[in-house]
Amino acid sequence: MSDSTRRTFLTSVAAATAGVVGAVGTASAAKNYEYLTPVFTTSDLSVREGPGTGYARTAVADVRTGGRVFEGPESADGYDWWKVQFSGDGNDGPVTGWVAEDWLSRADFICPLTGTVTSTYWDTRDGGARYHRAVDISSGPDGGGYVVAARSGRVTVPPYDDGGYGNWLILEHDNGWETWYGHLRDFRASEGEYVERGEIIAIEGATGVGGAHLDFSVHSPSGSKLRSYYDVGESVVAGTGVPRAFF
Ligand SMILES: [Zn+2]
Numbered sequence: 001m002s003d004s005t006r007r008t009f010l011t012s013v014a015a016a017t018a019g020v021v022g023a024v025g026t027a028s029a030a031k032n033y034e035y036l037t038p039v040f041t042t043s044d045l046s047v048r049e050g051p052g053t054g055y056a057r058t059a060v061a062d063v064r065t066g067g068r069v070f071e072g073p074e075s076a077d078g079y080d081w082w083k084v085q086f087s088g089d090g091n092d093g094p095v096t097g098w099v100a101e102d103w104l105s106r107a108d109f110i111c112p113l114t115g116t117v118t119s120t121y122w123d124t125r126d127g128g129a130r131y132h133r134a135v136d137i138s139s140g141p142d143g144g145g146y147v148v149a150a151r152s153g154r155v156t157v158p159p160y161d162d163g164g165y166g167n168w169l170i171l172e173h174d175n176g177w178e179t180w181y182g183h184l185r186d187f188r189a190s191e192g193e194y195v196e197r198g199e200i201i202a203i204e205g206a207t208g209v210g211g212a213h214l215d216f217s218v219h220s221p222s223g224s225k226l227r228s229y230y231d232v233g234e235s236v237v238a239g240t241g242v243p244r245a246f247f
Contacts, residue, residue: 030073030080031101036198037069038107038241039084040229045104047097051081059095061086064229066111066240073101087111087236094237107241109150109179109228110197113204113214115139117234121227133225134180134217137236138204143185143212145204148238149195150179150216157191165215166207171195176221177246183208183215198239218246 033039041061048055051074061067065086072082079100088094119136139145153171161168167184185205189195206212218226229243230236 030075031104031106033069033072033082033101033104033106035069035071036239038110038239039067039069039082039104040107040241040243041065041067041086041099041103042105043103045099047084047086047095047099048081049097051083051098052076053079055098058097059086059092061095061099064243066107066236066243067104068110068237068240070096072098074098085237085240087234087240089231089234093235105245107243108246109218109242110148111137111236111238111240111242112147112150112179112181112216113137113139113145113236114238115145115204115214115236117230117232117236118213120230120232123232133227134182134215135228135230136210136213136215138211138213141212143204143206145214146188146200146238147181147184147202147204147214149189149197149199149201150218150242151177152197153179153195155189155191155193155195155201157187161208164209166209167202167205168208169202171201178219180217180219181214183210183213185212218242220246 045061046057047059067084067086070083073080081098083098085096115137118138123132125132151173153173156170165182168182171179184202186203189201204214
């Protein structure tokens with residue numbers, strides 16, 4: 001994928017236009033986030049040193065940046081504030097700070113691997129003959145990263161895929177939702193096992209086609225693969241929210 005399609009993920013403070021700047025909030029009941037609740041931004045959002053508009057802005061998390069909650073809420077200046085760790089891009093790595101919850105949404109799935117997004121949904125394959133309808137994440141050329149469950153669910157280990165997917169694993173979640181994990185080096189969960197969100201289920205590998213990476217996809221109850229809003233070059237952190245609401 002070319003650089004022209006790659007957005008700046010965390011923009012500099014000087015260039016920032018952010019959701020909370022200049023806006024006047026109205027206090028309302030805080031959302032019931034907990035420690036490590038996965039979230040994503042619904043607007044470009046100022047990340048601050050403390051819970052309030054008077055604290056310095058250290059970064060701006062672009063719209064649809066995945067994060068996970070560490071602390072909160074704190075009420076100040078008409079907002080409820082949460083301390084969140086956000087993923088970043090290749091230039092601006094993950095950042096942690098306080099944000100106003102008005103521009104946060106709970107994510108249904110968590111990012112399953114820490115690394116860099118190397119291919120995203122709607123990338124073309126086979127010279128444009130088909131689309132990649134998954135997200136590729138690589139921890140580095142040697143692979144070996146821990147792959148964690150994107151949501152609690154039941155493990156299915158299908159036979160090795162000679163068509164290019166290699167060792168792969170399916171998690172069956174509530175109400176017919178599934179997540180798929182391809183090119184695995186090894187498994188850390190077994191057929192029929194129930195795993196919790198964030199539990200290690202496999203080791204990233206290079207089985208099947210391509211170098212070391214994880215191919216991750218979300219499947220609706222009707223079986224269709226659904227888009228998550230990752231961009232090539234993003235530096236993602238396992239446990240942060242997959243940037244989109246699916247349910
Ligand atoms: Zn892929």
